[in-house]
Amino acid sequence: MNRRPRAGISMAAVTGFLVGSVAVLSLLLGDNPALFGDGAGAEALAQNLALPGDALLRLLMIVLALSIVFGIANLLTLHIRRLASGRLMSGVLLSSFAGVIGWHIMLPGEPSLLEAIQLPIESALAALLCVTLVAGGARILTRRSDIWGLLFTLVVVLVLLGSLPLPELAPIATFSDWLMRIPAQAGARAILLGIALGSIVVGVRALLGQDRSARG
């Protein structure tokens, strides 16, 4: 059975397409008088073309800043509900949140709370990453014992050994340096180019209203 598209969805798609096209054209052509020749009106034309892009960018920044506030309000509401249903850990989260806000109101700009609590937890979590990464690397060999798993582990071991400041390992350090400069750089560039191409495709799909999530 064919379903007719809902009016809301098509209106969202049309709005997205129009606003997105204006933003792309304005950001692409605006503030670039060289595109319009050497005439006297070229600069004014470029400035006028940049206008909608500037306004839309500023609007986006304010909406994003407000959406951060909404996101935090949502997090707090969720944890208040969880605390009411007897989950005490949510109380820890809420009290640490209230503690920081209260601290900031009473002692604005005082960094000791950040230094004593936030930074140690962040550093300890980043330090834990080392253990989990090494464990994950070891698991690759047991779970995926093919040529690619072996190559991956070999590269990891070589780069780690190459970073050791031992004169006995100088040949490995030289090879590891070459590995980082040529093959790893080529692979990383291809990955970055792939990400850029993927971002452009996803962006254009969103602009054309093809992406369902972009239509709301």
Added chain:
Amino acid sequence: MTENTLALISFALTLMVFSYLLGDLPLIRHLYRIAAYIFIGMSAAFTLIVGYESLLLPFWQEAQDPAISWTALGSQADPVIFGAALLFAALLLLKPVARLGWLSNSVLAAVVAIGAAVGVLGALRGTLLPLLEATVRLPALDADIGSLLESLLVLLGTLMALFSFHYQVNPSGGARYAPGKVFRTIGKALIVTALGAIYASTILSSLTILTERIAFLFQYGA
């Protein structure tokens, strides 16, 4: 707070996070969770403070300041843009109201479209074009043969690695074109090498932080 109190709190919190390594032991497992919940609550509060003091408040002050103008329209347009942004944000909040869903969906689509426009142009100008330029740029012919060879190898490697992303199936069901298979295998090897190098660099960075944390624990514990 005295320096000792700060160090004691840091010491306790570091141990609480490291208790994750002990696994799922009774009582111990709660220590890591408490540290994680404290971290999330504090991060949310700091994000809110920074969002308000560094974004919303300056935007509001700039919108009212006649000496500052966001666009070529002049400063009188700024409060209108600020008001429109507030209206957009309020309409986004109306998403759960079924009757007004079309309105909040349209606002969401507009916001996503502006973000997509910025993302597309950013990827094009910030990543794709500079990377392509850096990849295809070869050193001058009078440069030493080593750097010329290196640039050529990076160019060929990048092309082969990009080729390995291409999904290809022979419609007749026969064997794939042999040179293509070789290129794809070399490309895949280069991508695995890059991922391995990134993985090792991440291990090295976190190892540095782990060393610093362990040194702190020993220093304070002693």
